[in-house]
Structures are given as C-alpha cells and as structure tokens.
Amino acid sequence: MQKLNLPPYDVNLRKMDGKIHIFDPIRKKFLVLTPEEWVRQHFIQFLIQYKNYPAGLIKSESGLKYHERKKRTDLTVFNRKMEPLLLIECKAPEVKITNNTFSQIANYYSQFKAKYMIITNGLEHYCFGPDAKEFVFEKDIPDFSDL
Template structure:
C-alpha cells in the first residue's frame, strides 16, 4: 500500500483466503484491505497515538439515516458524554478531495451535529468546524483535550 502523509504504525496484516486483511482495533476484527481502509486505520492510529484520543470513544463506520437512506460515517469520535465530537470522512489516497467530498460530510453533519469534521485521503487532511454561515478551517488537527 501507498505511503501516507501520516505517521507509520505497526500494521497488523493477515492473508485470508488469498486476500490481505488489516486488523481494526476499534471493531476488533480483520477487514479486507482497501486503499480507503488503509487511510482509515492510519488516521485512527494517528488520533490515538499522536493526538491522545481515547480508543474507547472512537467508532468506525457508524450508521445513520439520511433522507430515508442508510449511510455510514467512516469514523466518529465522541466526547465523554457520548455526544458526537468529530466526524471523519476517509478517501483513498488517489481520490482527490473535492466539493462533493465536503458536501458528503456536511450531510452527515446535519444528522450528527459534531463539533468538528475532518476530510482526509491520507495525503491531505482538512479539519474544520461550522460557524454560523461558514466553515472555519483549523491549522492542525486538535488534541482531544482541547476539544
């Protein structure tokens, strides 16, 4: 898999039925390794080990309903009251982050009302929060204790 603009970590890979799987410590199971999953797992590890987010407050692929359709956020981080704090949309490294990516996470925000949102493709990371009529972009991804 491609080297990302995230710190490396000790990846736990396994060959299952001739296909590579990656261990997800949040869901506690091996998942088929796709480029998007590669980004998701690296970003989760970055949050836990470099930004001090408690693993117990991170949920991967949370379900939600949007216009009667079931959708899934890639990663949701909750505060200690189990209220959505951070929504993260992960894309494969070769997927360009575009207006449609921002629209996608904005739709999720309308359901979850998290304080912050992040879009990443493993190479670029955008952290922002809604503020009245505009998005306010953060210079860096905040530590858990700051949120």
C-alpha cells in the same frame, strides 16, 4: 500500499482467503485491506497515538439516515458524555478531495452535530467546524485534551 502523510505504525496484516486483511482495533477484527481502509486505519492510529483520543470513544462506520437513505460515517469520535466531537470521512489516496466531499460530510453533520469535521485521503487532511454560513478551517487537528 501507498505511503501516507500520516505517521507510520506497526500494521497488523494477515492473508486470509487469498486476500490481505488489516486489523481494526476499534472493531477488533481483520478487514479486507483496501486503499480507503489503509487510510482509515492509519488515521485511527494517528488519533490514538499522537492526538491522545481514547480508542473506546472512537466508532467506525456509524450508521445514520439521510433523506430516508442509510448512510455511514467512516469514523465518529465522541466525548466522555458520548456526544459527537469529530466526524471523519476517509477516502482512498487516489481520490481527490472536492466540493462534493465537503458536501457529503456536511450532510452527515446535519444528523450528528459534531464539533469538528475532518476529511482525509491520507495525503491531505482538512479539519473544520461549522459556522452559520461557511466552514471554518483549523490549522491542525485538535488534541483530545483541547476539546
């Protein structure tokens, strides 16, 4: 898999049914390793190991309804009151982050009302909060203790 712009970690890989799987500590199971899953698992570890987010407050692939269609966020991070803090959209490294990507996560925000939204393809990371008329970008992804 491609080297990412995220700190490395001890990846737990296993070959099953002829495919490589990666362990997801949030769902506590092995998942088929895809480029997007590679990014998601690295970002989970980044949040836990470097930004001090408790693993128990991270949910992977949270479901929601948007215009009567079922959608899901890649990652949702909650505060200790179980209110959404971060909505995170992960893309494969080869996927370019465009205005459509920002629109996608903004639609999710309308359901979750998190404090921040993050978009990452493992190479580029954008953290922003909603404002009345525009996205307000942060210089860095906030540490859990800062929220």
